Amino acid sequence: MSRMLRASALMAAGTMVSRVTGFVRTMVLAYAIGTAALGDSYNAAYAIPYSILDLLLLGVLSSVVVPMIVRAQQQDPDGGRAYEQRLLTFATVALTVVAVLAVLAAPLLIDLYTGWAPGSRKYEVGVMLARFILPQLAFFGIGAVAGAILNTRDRFGAPMWAPVVNNLVVICVFVMYALVSQARDDIDAVTTADLALLGLGTTAGIVAQAAVxxxxxxRAGFSFVPRFDLRNARLGEMGKAGVWTIGYVIVTQLGFLLTTNLSSSAGDQVPGHGISPYTLAFQLFQLPYGVVGVSVITAMLPRMSRAVGEGRLGDVREEFGSSVRLICALMVPMSLLLMVLGPAITVPIYGHGANSVYDAIYIGNVLQVYGLALVPFSIFQLLLRVFYSFGDTRTPVYVGAGTTAVNAGLMVVFYLLLPAEYAVMGLALAYAIAYGLGALLAWTLAGRRVGGLDGWTVGMAMTRMYLASLPTAVLALAAVWGVTEAFGGLRFVNSLIVLAVGGGLGLVLYLGVAHRMRIPEVNSIVGMVARRVGR
Known part of the structure; x- marks a missing residue:
């Protein structure tokens, strides 16, 4: 436990700066262009290259490309240098072609990802922004392959800090837009020059990231020489190894496609209740998992894979159990705080400039619903790593397909049943229910693979964590009620008071109660913090 905690803490610290600057980036975005029509157009255009990259590259990068680079380094006479050059050459040429085709197909892509009528102002602005943003495909892909090569050389610093450079560039772009644009969030008044600043500035951030x-x-000793003898690039082997991973990515992207279409349609009916609040709330929801969950998973997977390779299934169960308990020790109170303090979190962040306090509160309402999904989503991701430790990439596709199908069905049902102003909240609720059911299915299948996952022990540990979190939730509710009654609603300062009392003191209260209840995972966290403070 302590070894995992130390490794996870180091990686969490490494990702924190990137997450914080990304957090500031979304704040400045909402301040500059808001979450209504222009914000929706930008967020739709911005999402497209990431979806394409997921389909073409990012889904197989860690599971296929990195192991193949390592194998080439170990087996090839030149230490894999020629193979790395072929891979980078192929990525450069292929993604440049994809970027050009995507720019030409921008109207079709906006039509595919949104419910906007061709010829409408939101559609036209979205197409123009997409044409400025889609060239980043080439640079993002090149940077991703370069990062993979660096990781195989144990050079983790640059891949960690490069996204920070990207975020800083884009923050400067949005600040500049807020200073020089006369249109601000008025989509009818925005000019081509305004859109070029937003779109090309966003692409410049990815260019800077790739350059780093x-x-x-x-500096790591790699000199790039273009190599076009791609027959030796083992693309067929890569395709066979990554086919199931690609299948999983395709399934999740189909779900994302439905999400953007439904949320964009909702935004057409009620401005400020479309893609933008969904996107901004989702980013906040992912923050706790991105800092804590990803770090634990990164530390867990290699050890679990070694245990599988040596036939130590008992160690696999122990590794998984300690990981899920460690994650839930933090995710359980965070999920309750998100459900209670959603608007108090979003008002100080998004209630400025082109975005009103009312718009920020709605983002917080969506975040409250997402709070329901935090624990099941985190457990779901851990369970997928059980299959990956066995080299099984097929089962996660089936589980992901079932989860996405449930999510899609529920999204359509909630969209049709709920008024437009609650539609995006319904999409978040569908996400929470789907991942709860998906986690149950994945748990059943993974348990069969390893001879049980000791669900009773994990369940009892989580029950104690929820009981330890109840005083925190009550304190947070009291803070919201008290400040609202005393000061008449959530504004910037009022929200900060609520966060200080309900969030800050609430987490301290949780740690104290959990420590008294002798929850081992919380005691480990408290002990580690106390030792570091003592130094």
């Missing part, structure tokens, strides 16, 4: 990785690659 390329420079780091050169």
């Amino acid at each position: 990785l390329i420079v780091a690659l050169r």
Whole structure:
């Protein structure tokens, strides 16, 4: 436990700066262009290249590309240098072609990802922004391959800091837009020059990110020489190894496609209740998992894979159990705080500039619903790593397909049944229910694979964590009620008071109660913090 905690803490600290600057980036975005029509157009255009990259590259990068680079380094006479050059050459050429085609197909892509009528102002602005943003496909892909090569050389600094450079560039772009644009969030008044600043500035951030990785690659001793003898690039082997991973990505992207279409349609009916609040709330929801959950998973997977390779299934169960308990020790109170303090979190962040307090409160309402999904989503991701430790990429596709199908069905039902102003909240609720059911299915299948996952022990531990979190939730509710009654609603200062009392003191209260209840995972966290403070 302590070894995992130390490794996870180091990686969490490494990702924190990137997450914080990304957090500031979304704040400045909402301040500059708001979450109504212009914000929706930007967020729709911005999401498209990431979806394409998921389909083409990012889904197989860690599971296929990195192991193949390592194998080439170990087996090839030149230490894999030629193979790395072929791979980077192929990525550069292929993604440049994809970027050009995507720019030409921008109207079709906006039509595919949104419910906007061709010829409408939101559609036209979305197409123009997409044409400025989609060229980043080439640079993002090149940077991703460069980062993978760096990781195989145990150079983790540049891949960690490169996204920070991207965020800083885009923050400066949005600040500049807020200073020089006369249109601000008025989609009818925005000019081509305004859109070029937003779109090309966003692409410039990815260019800077790729440049940092390329420079780091050169400093690591890698000199890029284009190699077009792609027959030796083992693309067929890569395709066979990654086919199931690609299948999982396709399934999840189909779900995302439905989400953007439904949320964009809701935004057409009620401005400020479309893609933008969904996107901004989702980013906040992912923050706790991104800092804590990803770090634990990264530390857990190699050890679990070694245990599988040596036939130590008991160690697999123990590793999984300690990981899920460690994650839930933090995710359980965070999920309750999100459900109670959603608007108090979003008002100080998004209630400025082009975005009103009312718009920020709605983002907080969506975040409250997402709070329901935090624990099941985190457990779901842990369970997928059980299959990956066995080298099984097929089962996660089936589980992901079932989860996405349930999510899609529920999204359509909630969209049709709920008024438009609650539609995006319904999409978040569908997400929470789907991942809860998906976690149950994945748990059953993974348990069969390893001879049980000791669900009784995990369940009892989580029950104690929820009981320890109840005083925190009550304190947070009291803070919201008291400040609202005393000061007449949530504004910037009022929200900060609520966060200080309900969030800050609430977490301290949780740690104290959990410590008194002798919850081992919380005691480990408290002990580690106390030792570091003592230094």
